[in-house]
Amino acid sequence: MSRRDRLSGNEAVAEALRQINPDVMAAFPITPSTEIPQYFSKLVAQGKVDSEFIPVESEHSAMSAVIGSQAAGARSVTATSSAGLALMWEELYLAASNRLPCVLTLVNRALSGPININCDHSDSMGARDAGWIQIYAENNQEVYDNLCMAYRIAEHKDVKLPIMVCQDGFITSHAVENIVLNEDEDVKNFVGEYEPENSLLNPECPMAVGPYSVTNYYFEAKRAQAEALKNAKQVVLDIAKEYEAISGRSYGLFEEYKMDDAELAVVIIGSAAGTTKDAVDKLRAEGKKVGLIKIRLFRPFPADEIVEALKGVKAVALMDRTESYNDTCGPIGADVTTALYRAKSDTLAINYVYGLGGRDVRVEDMEKVYADLQEAVDNGKVVNPYRYMGIRE
């Protein structure tokens, strides 16, 4: 049924990949994701997986190789972070437009510059418009479970899009936590075999992938791609339901922590959600009605569901672990505020930029955020809707 172990996030990813046994991994090392292809190549050398490991000359080549092998009909995977993801930027768009259900295990790390190897979400957030499905984890258990579900989501006939399974660099990837793992047989049966309807290595029906399209077609092609991403939301829920049956662990589009009667809420992605839960528990013990929404599926963005979850909330803090340089808001700030505006919500919203370059998030910081929200409610308005948390200013 399951076994207990203690693993870091990267070890958990390698373990999931061992159980999934993909056809091809093409990867280039970059801190803090290096251990993923490192552990996996060891498994390949030991014959513990049947996978083909391609050590490529750069991340640009890694994604190019993955696109080629996926189009050929092979279940493919790569891993990267930060500048490595940035180097594969043009290919990300191609993996999505060519409707190739490959997996990228992303270990979130700050984009340069200045050069920094620690956690923030600037890398994956920078790629949020590439058309990939994006799923985030709070801890090693979640990244392991998300990876077990990844191919089933991506390969679904209504979706067929690439998927990015994200975890926080060092905080999750390198910290050892207790974890519950599925049995090999359960993962194998759950993921199943990859049976693409069409592939390049099918002599019965040759095919062309990734054509040129004149102006008369490009716009319609992109619209068709958007429809597939729309479908991903329901598929994520359906696959999670199936996964619950074999693992006992349930997942949705986001986690609602003590949101039932919450008047103040925080919306956040990643490991800092764990810190925020401590702040929530502490404030709840003091009688304050606070709660947390931890986003799991960020692309496509579950706008309607978030609006529903924020009903009755008087003020919400939207936490972005990246700076969008638009002098207005961050990615979560943009998406949630848009959803609230369309729903004509009167929930006050404060957008915070936090945790850049691995800047530590403390329980006291999040308690202060809830205090800021209370202040806004007391004043009936938000003075300065775009703030920085945890910075020396």
Added chain:
Amino acid sequence: MKTDISKLSLDCKWNELTEGMQIYGSSTSVEFKTGEWASVKPVIDEDKCIHCFMCVPVCPDSCIVVKDGVRAPLDLNHCKGCGICVHVCPVDALRMEGAK
């Protein structure tokens, strides 16, 4: 399984395109009449033509072929009007004319 590219005309809607713009089947380029793009086309004077086949290998779109030992009638479905055939003909049997 072959994609029917006649269904992918310039007025097809977004949900009528193939998935990921993939094209299934081989030799689909034969059915895509790029000859519609040309503004001039070659015309051959059969009386002058000596079937020397100088024009055959230089056509980039294989519009002039040899069949049963003679130069076959021109298949201009993929002719883009480059005029190389006219240039190499030793007896001036070919000339370019404005196409509609």
